[in-house]
Amino acid sequence: MSWAVRFEDVSKRYPAATWGYASLRDDLTRLARSLAASLRGRRAAPPERAALDHVSFEVEQGEPFAIIGPNGAGKTTALKLLSRISFPSAGRVRVRGRVGALIEVGSGIHPELTGRENIWLYGRIMGMSRQEIARRFDQIVEFSELGSVLDMPAKRYSTGMQLRLGFSIASHLDPDVFVVDEALAVGDAGFQARCVERMMSLVAEGRTLLFVSHDLSTVEAVCRRGLFLRDGAIQAVGDTRAVLRQYLEWVDHQQWRRKASGTEVRGRGLVVEGVTLHGMSGEERYVFAAGERVEVRFHVRAESEVPSPWFSLGISDGRPGTLVLCSMLEQDCAFRLPAGRCTVHCVLGPLPLAPRTYELWMSVREQVGAADLVDWSRVGAFRIRLPAEAKGAGGVTAPWLYGPVRVEHRWSLEAAQREASLRPEPAGS
C-alpha cells in the first residue's frame, strides 16, 4: 500500500508573543523595544513555542489513523496543516487526494439561514458541487434527522442540532482523506453512534481517515494505527492499542505525580514528615509490577515518647472506600516510639492490584485509649503496572471496567480441546 498522507520533518512554531494579533499599538511598542535592544547591541530572537516539533509520520491509503494526546499537544495543528488552513514553519506535508475536514463542525453553519440554505451554501463552501449536493441532499437530511425543521433558521436549532447538520454536510463530502477532530463531542448518544458508523463505512469504502479525539474507546474501535503526540513531539506511533496503552500509562503517571507530591502530615504530638515506598532491595520507587512486594516507610518525628502507637495503612484507588487495610493491631504488634525522629517500616505481601494509580492513606492512634494522633489522611500514591508477560491486546481504553483486584487466572474452551491463555477481557469492550 502507498501512503495517502506524509509528514516530513514538519515543525510549526508560533511566536510566544503573537505579533500583529491584537492591536497596532502593541506591535509598535514591541517594535520600539526591539529597536532599542538592537541599538544596545543585544539582539534577542523572538521567543517561539513549537506546536509541532520535527514530526514525521505516514498514513497509508485507506487506513483509519488516530492522533491522541493531551490538550495542547499539537493534534489540531497537525490536522490544520493537513487541510491547508495553516502552513508549516519547516518541513512539508504531502497529501494524495482531496481532503475533507470535519474540524469542530457546526461553526460554519450560519444562524440566519435555514437548514436547507445551509446545506446548499455550506456544502458548496466545503467543496461540494451543486450536482453533488443535489444528488446527496436527501441523504444529508435523512442523516441529520432534521427533516421537520429544514426550513427553520438554524439559530432556532439547539447546539446539538447544529452540530448534526454540520456533520451531516461534511460527512457527505466525497474526500479521499477524511479528517475528524473532536466532532463527536456534542450530539446525543444515538447520533454519536451513527457518526462512528458513518466513519467506519467511509473507511470500508477505502477512504483514509485521520481521527483526533479524546474519546479513546471510539479511537480504539475505529482506528488501526495511531500516533501519541505530546508537546508537539511524537511519543509513540504504531498499532492503536499499543499507542493507547502508552498514552494511558502517561496519563496515569501524570495523575500519580500530582498525587504523590509528598506533604508533611501534622498530628497531635506526632509529625509524619514523609512516606516513601521501596522495592524489596530497598530502592525507593513508586511504580510496581502487579504481584510485587512493596515496603512502606513512614518517617515520623515524635515530640515525646509514644508508648504504644497503632499505625494503619490503607490503599485506595481514588474512589470512596479502602481496598486494602493493614493495621498494626491486627498483627498484635506493638513497639515504643522514641522521642525524636524514627522510621516505621511495613512490608506488604504481593499486591494483587490491577494496573493503575493508587493512593496511600494512613492514621496513627494510641492503642490504649484509642486517641487520634494522626487523622486518616492521604500521604502518597503509587502505580501498578502490568507484569511484563501480560501484554495482550484489547480493552485498553476501559480501565474502569477492571476490578481493582487482579487475580491470576486461566481461560479455556473445552470443545476446541485446546487451551488458550488470555488476559481478562472486560465485558463490552
Add this chain to the structure above:
Amino acid sequence: MPAAGAVGAGRAGAGPVVELTIEASAHVRLRERLRELWAFREVVWAFAERDARLKYKQAALGIAWAVLQPLMFLGIFVVVFGRIAGVQGEGASYPAFALAALVPWFFVQSTVSFGAQSLLRDGALVRKVYFPREAPIVGAVLSGGLDFVIGLALLLALEPVLGGRLSWTALLALPMWLILATLASGVAMILAALTVYYRDFRYVLPVALQLWMFGSPVAYPLSAVRPQWRALYVAANPAAGVLESFRRVLTQGQAPDPALCAISAAGACAVAWAGYWFFKRMEPGFADAV
C-alpha cells in the same frame, strides 16, 4: 505559501489523484493563484449568494436598502452641496448629477467595507475549512454587484424625472462597473489582510472611506479640479475617472472621455494586482491570526 498543484481537480473516483505538497514558501505565483480561484468559483459564488441572502434577510426593509441608502445621501448632498454650496449639475439638475455618481460610489464603499471585514466575519470558516482566502472577498464584490444593479435601475428610472438625458451610452455603465469592481477588490484585499493582523483597521475604515468619497468627484464635478492636475488626480484616485464617466453616460447621454477611462482602468488594475499580491503574501498566516 503553499506550492499547491492543480487544486480542486482531483475529485475522488474521477480522474487521477492529485498530490499536494504543503510547505512554507515565500513565492507568490499570481497566475497559479488565479487558476485556483477559478477552480473554486463555486465557493466564490456560494459566498456571494449567502451575503446577498443575509443582507436582505436580516434587514426589515430588505432589498429596499439598496435604493434607500443612496437616496438618503442624495438628500444630504442636495441640501449641502446643491443649495448651500451651490454646486452646479453640468448640464443636468444637481440631484440627477449627484445620484449618477452616488450609486456607483455606494457600490465601492459597501463592497470595500464589507469585503475588508469578510475574513473576520467568516473567521470560523477560515479557521476550519480550506478555500482560497480571497473567495469571500470576491463573493462580497459580486453580492455588492446585485445592489449596484438595483441602484442602477432606480437611477435609470429617476434620471428622466430629475432632468438627466438618457441615451444608449447608459449601456457603458456595465464595463465601467467592471473597472470599479476591480478597484474595489484590490482595495478590499489589502484592507482585509491588514484587518486580520491589526484589528485597528476596523475603526479606521469608515473614516477612510468617507475621506475617499470626499476626495472623489461624487458631490462635485471633476471640473472642480484644475485641468493641469486632472490626469494626476485620476491616476492617484482611479475611482475619480470612472465616477465622472458614469455621470457623462447617465446624465448627459455622452460617451465618456476615453483617456480618463484608460487611466482609471490602468490604475484599477494596478491596485487590484498589488492588492492580490499583498493578500496572497499575507495569506498563509491568516488562520493563525484570525
